[in-house]
Amino acid sequence: MEKYSILVTGGAGYIGSHVANAFAKAGHRVTILDTLVYGQQPPRINAKFIKGSCANSPLVENIFKKENIDTVAHLAAFIEVGESVKNPLKFYDNNVSATVNLLKTMALCNVKNILFSSSCAVYGPPQGPLCETHAKIPASPYGRTKLAVEWMIKDMANGIFNIVQSSCHPRLDLGSSSTSQEKLSLKLNNKQKEKVFLDCLREPRLISGSKAGMTKENIESEKKLTKNSLNYTIFRYFNAAGATPKQGLGEKHVPETHLIPLLIRAIQNNKSVKIFGTNYKTPDGTCIRDYVHVSDIANAHILALDFMQRTGTSNIFNLGTEKGFSVKEIINELEILMNKKALIKLCPRRAGDVSKLVAVTTKAKETLGWNAHRSSLKEILSDAIEWEQNKTLEKLKSLSRAIHF
Numbered sequence: 001m002e003k004y005s006i007l008v009t010g011g012a013g014y015i016g017s018h019v020a021n022a023f024a025k026a027g028h029r030v031t032i033l034d035t036l037v038y039g040q041q042p043p044r045i046n047a048k049f050i051k052g053s054c055a056n057s058p059l060v061e062n063i064f065k066k067e068n069i070d071t072v073a074h075l076a077a078f079i080e081v082g083e084s085v086k087n088p089l090k091f092y093d094n095n096v097s098a099t100v101n102l103l104k105t106m107a108l109c110n111v112k113n114i115l116f117s118s119s120c121a122v123y124g125p126p127q128g129p130l131c132e133t134h135a136k137i138p139a140s141p142y143g144r145t146k147l148a149v150e151w152m153i154k155d156m157a158n159g160i161f162n163i164v165q166s167s168c169h170p171r172l173d174l175g176s177s178s179t180s181q182e183k184l185s186l187k188l189n190n191k192q193k194e195k196v197f198l199d200c201l202r203e204p205r206l207i208s209g210s211k212a213g214m215t216k217e218n219i220e221s222e223k224k225l226t227k228n229s230l231n232y233t234i235f236r237y238f239n240a241a242g243a244t245p246k247q248g249l250g251e252k253h254v255p256e257t258h259l260i261p262l263l264i265r266a267i268q269n270n271k272s273v274k275i276f277g278t279n280y281k282t283p284d285g286t287c288i289r290d291y292v293h294v295s296d297i298a299n300a301h302i303l304a305l306d307f308m309q310r311t312g313t314s315n316i317f318n319l320g321t322e323k324g325f326s327v328k329e330i331i332n333e334l335e336i337l338m339n340k341k342a343l344i345k346l347c348p349r350r351a352g353d354v355s356k357l358v359a360v361t362t363k364a365k366e367t368l369g370w371n372a373h374r375s376s377l378k379e380i381l382s383d384a385i386e387w388e389q390n391k392t393l394e395k396l397k398s399l400s401r402a403i404h405f
């Protein structure tokens with residue numbers, strides 16, 4: 001397998017740290033860019049860490065050049081659905097506008113591969129298991145930001161990315177077929193190239209004008225030369241769960257809204273566990289979701305990068321297990337594993353919750369040879385419990401250190 005230099009945005013987060021770790025273990029060179037917006041620590045893995053935002057174009061350009069980045073795994077985003085309803089612009093700004101900046105910088109620097117973390121939140125109401133072609137009707141601003149970025153990436157792969165990056169980028173090798181016009185366009189200095197690039201973004205028809213110093217034929221020939229120059233893999237994760245406690249990697253959202261860590265913490269601390277809705281059309285009346293181990297998600301990135309590079313094709317994949325477990329099933333299994341009874345509080349349904357969300361993952365299996373090997377409910381929950389217990393121990397240790405001082 002070839003080795004790449006990969007920028008992982010959001011690599012200090014829950015899934016990003018696992019993805020970065022998996023890339024590093026596979027022998028790739030990894031650079032993490034993360035704002036540490038939740039006050040979290042950079043993960044202790046074999047990767048270079050840079051604090052900052054993927055919206056910061058000069059910083060990203062500098063990283064691309066210094067680290068010779070050829071691939072971006074873009075996980076940086078705000079993810080809390082409820083907050084996205086209350087404060088949608090915060091989400092459009094960070095999830096969409098920041099990605100516009102990232103893609104522009106990729107185009108400028110000729111970085112041609114992107115793996116993007118999308119979500120099952122892009123799908124409309126399910127009639128059964130969801131495959132990639134199911135209608136996209138996101139129910140929340142969060143889901144709409146994810147779908148907007150999917151569209152943007154696809155549009156970039158098909159259109160202006162190819163033309164602009166080829167006419168603006170200093171490193172592009174046009175080969176023996178380059179004409180004097182094309183060579184002229186390469187003689188523009190970086191500032192001029194950036195201006196042409198930004199002009200093109202504002203007014204795409206300018207690319208056929210004299211500003212880029214190119215004729216229509218040149219553009220057509222460049223289009224051919226750089227066809228498919230942006231390769232993408234879009235993953236639609238279902239419910240990421242589990243942890244890698246031995247490596248100090250796990251879920252640490254602020255605030256935590258995901259079911260499994262909330263349940264574990266409630267049972268640990270003898271607090272009541274809320275079940276929202278018990279009259280759904282499911283065998284036990286509670287909602288069913290598709291939980292996939294975070295390390296299986298990370299592994300899909302390794303396989304997809306290799307596949308994308310070998311075949312030069314772009315794809316969208318669901319990542320889930322096709323099984324699905326109800327809230328009550330999860331509580332029952334946690335009670336067994338934690339050897340403790342949960343204090344259950346029955347609550348009314350929450351607005352927007354659907355009864356069952358389960359993936360069809362045939363495409364990832366057949367195309368990438370991917371399988372959710374570590375995603376049995378027992379393995380997911382055991383790892384999550386160990387992670388939460390380790391965190392509690394860490395807190396107690398630092399408390400006792402503080403008291404000793």
Ligand SMILES: NC(=O)c1ccc[n+]([C@@H]2O[C@H](COP(=O)([O-])OP(=O)(O)OC[C@H]3O[C@@H](n4cnc5c(N)ncnc54)[C@H](O)[C@@H]3O)[C@@H](O)[C@H]2O)c1
Pocket residue numbers: 009010011012013014015016033034035036037038052053054055074075076077078079094098117118119120236237238239240241252253
């Ligand atoms: N957790 C899930 O179940 C799930 C499901 C579907 C999709 N996703 C997607 O996976 C990705 C990662 O999710 P997660 O659960 O690890 O979330 P997370 O909050 O743990 O990680 C996101 C990370 O991105 C960083 N970040 C945010 N904005 C940034 C910016 N502008 N520049 C640089 N860093 C920035 C944060 O500091 C954080 O470390 C997200 O894109 C999310 O939409 C997650």
